[in-house]
Amino acid sequence: MAPKSWSLLVAAFCLCHDGSTMKLPPPCDSYIYCTGELLHQVQMAKLFNDDKHFVDMKLKINPDVVLEAYRNLTATSPTRLTKEQLKLFVQTYFDSPGQEFEKWTPGDWGDHPRILHKISDQKLRLWATELHALWKSLGRKIKLDVQSHAELYSQIYVPKPLIVPGGRFREFYYWDSYWIIKGLLLSEMTETAKGMIENFLYLIQRFEFIPNGGRVYYERRSQPPFLVLMMDSYIKVTNDRAFLRQNIDLLDKEYDFWMKNRTVVIIAGGKTHLVNRYIVEAAGPRPESYSNDVDLAKTLTEAARRDLWLELKTGAESGWDFSSRWFIDSNGENNGTLKDTKTKYILPVDLNSVLCRNERILAMFHRELGNSLKAQYYEEALKSRIAAVRDIFWDETQGIWFDYNLMSNRSNTAFYASNLAPLWAECFTEQKPGQTAEMVIHYLEEQQLLWYSNGIPTSLVASGEQWDSPNAWPPLQQIIIEAWQSLARRQLGASHSSKHRNGSKQTGLCIRSTKPCLRNTM
Template identity: 45%
Template sequence: MLLPTLLALATLIRADELPPSCNRPVYCNSDLLHYVQTSRIYTDSKTFVDLHLKKNENKTLADFNELLEKTNRNPSREQIKNFVDQYFQSGNEIEVWKPTDHNDNPPFLTEIRDKTLRKFAQDINSIWPTLGRKVKPIVFEKPDLYSFIPISNGFIIPGGRFTEIYYWDAYWIVEGLLICGMENTARGMIDNLIQLLKKLGHIPNGSRVYYEQRSQPPLLSAMMSLYIQRTKDLAFLKANIDALEYELEYWLETQTITFEKDGKSYTLLRYYAPSMGPRPESYYEDYTLAQQFEKEDRQKEFYVEIKSAAESGWDFSSRWFIGPNGENTGNLSTIHTTKIIPVDLNSIFANALQNIAYFHGLLHNPREAAHWAYLAKQWRSTIEDVLWDNEDGIWYDYNVESGKYRKYFYPSNVAPLWMEAVDRKLLMNRAPRVISYLRDSQGLGFPGGVPSSLVKSGEQWDYPNAWPPLVSITVNALRALGTREAKQMAFDVAQKWVRACLKGFTDNKQMFEKYDVEQPGRIGGGGEYTVQAGFGWSNGVVLEMIKNYAYRMTAADSNSELSDESVSEMELSVESVEAN
């Protein structure tokens, strides 16, 4: 399967042509949805759209319309609540599932030198079964009664209010599962995503119908790469190589934008999730915010921008704010996600192209391997031409409207290193400049981790919150630079993060989705919902860091540390073992 030519499509879809968030009116586009969500019978908008129907959808909608007629379209909050109680129910779509490949004492634990960290890793490993879920047969038999999209394999949920599989969360969950030797569960997670891809033509934000019109960072091929490197399961790869290619074609056909920079034309990806109305799972919040705009077209534009930001996974952040002078200040009313070319998205995509080339090499398809490798090289070159700022020595997001870099600290700035989207010949030149940028930014100087930004916007993907994926990106980017200084910085960030998470776990007996950089172990805040425990990617990232520094990392400074020379020898030894 070959990629289409890298040509951009129209950058905008007319507001009157926008599709609903899904083709299930009860959950995505109906008077029922509007009245329930704006009545606030549930404090969390997600609660309603996660309920399942007791009766068929047409009957439910017709009966609600009768209620509207009887009440002159002004039902009381109590009447709405009674209707929902009569026609909807919660709690019988998924069941607790214990992965059969879970091991209370996975072999990697023996590699961990520090006893406290070994116990911490063991405790985190014990969380996996508590997050295991499987879709009940009734959802397959009567899918029209549920918002959950049925998937056949057991899976690991993030935790808390997030009781479905989420796309980019799955990357760090899969990594953690593989570290713990849970290869079958990891394969099932990947296969579930491929099922969604085949069903919808792309992988949705999560396995609910109301997520169908938006995706998340395209990390499927990266997950497959982790799995193949661990298992050498080429039969699984061969069976799914077409699906992996198809996903990249989806992004090229729907998410590209062509623009001019320095007199040249370039094509790159941006987040773009066009559909009508508020996000169903955050309906009240979006609808309320949209009322500040007088014109309906501006409201519709706002909904697209807010959904596009949700597609990024960074919901929400000053990263997507464009103020009057192009700055990253303001609030959600100044969100303009679709005008921004993200460093991380394009780095992930370049890596995905290279992964497909790598996979074809494993499958002995040299022509296809060369084709995809060429496309990957082109994409990496475009990243350098467009997103590398030679003045500051770092990659930045790019505003296509103003033609200017977004010169602000975000961990995503180093994503090209994390995703190996930088040609090796450039690494030696880039290393001292990236290190200098990170030191000058002061983004690595906080006791509780790496902040999502240095902006206090009140949004959850801004200061002072540290998110596990962004800490992982930072650490692995520094490791990729390869210099002694960068490796030491990577270790320092990783150790600080693991210690912060250990402190939080000791205090609360739980792992959380985000933490506060100002105080190690303190739970993060902000956003549209209370902080969630569990937590899938938090577990995966801590396991990744403990494993990568198993011989060196300590739970406290009082423990003696190994010399840099002995550590380097041990790391080389470990890398050699892993390569074999």
């Protein structure tokens, strides 16, 4: 059970509610794409169905000229500009989104990767073949003009071609790219996968971290740190040790960013733990969702609006935008609506699990490269992380890990798919082999989570938000499957054949009970 009595080192957590002790910067420094009256007027006029459309448009001429033209236009108008005036202004000075790309087809795409021949079911093979073909339509290469005339674009330049998620997402996104790269490697597209990793390394050199996505309005927020895991996946397939050696310092640099800028010091049970959270210290509405953020906050005080807009960007940094997971009501309880988003006050199980995997992999990388001191550093960090995950997130009574609410000083005991992340990261120790596996299975059975026909839901809360019931996001399903594989390995490795505590028997990779169970078919 998580400790009932906690002490928070205030110096590590200070972020004043009224913003009086600090003036936060906007999402980026552009007076067109991130802040300013032009952005406000265009987005609040709702010229487009999606606010992202405007901030993805290319400027036709220098932004200073555009801003001067806007000032001249508003100076001659006795009232607020009409929707038609704004529409004409945008048509005059902006090009439609997508001007930043040139045509590109992945050169390493092939018709028949080996993975397709391993699928015996004809329908599944056809489906996988169609998925494999999507790489050709989702590939993008950014024009050199974006590098030489960066002021005209919201696109962040990266040198190598890449794969985008598609739809309204015309640019790379950080944690999405982990699963994209895993797919590219299955499709034997190692050159494209390496290029995407090189792009992220380029971004670390430029920003000292990896932005949420490939737009300037994402410049002050990141996403779950999966770059080290991307590198690990690539190295396992290619054994490209020279590439690893060349870039290990940049992998260290990203880890340092998270440890210097996204941490809280907690004293629990007489022990001091350094754990990670999400927090984006940038002011104002999100440019890509500007009117939604303004409308959501319109009944709040000025200070409350500033707090909410910070919290929404922080929720976006988590990748879970949005979820009841981040709601904390006026009583400090995990409850409420989107307006009650308080992401920075939640210690997330999954973020700390991702960093646990970072530490384990970085220790391995440095050990293999002969950097014994660095390897030892990460081994010690891993040991500390496992202790923190145990002391802060593990609930012995229920047999699962939970996020921790810094306002109520209690665990949030609602189910979220992220509860299983420490199992996926193997970020725990146990006195008796298989003990944790048994407890987790019992929890999942008690919550009736093993017999959903379309995957384990993101949560059991029907809040209407994307990252809640009934949705079951693919990245979470993959993490759960890998967690289950880890659990199964520990079951098989257990040196006993005792019965499961509800009387069921261990049979191979599945716990046999009176209800259907998940079977490992990977």
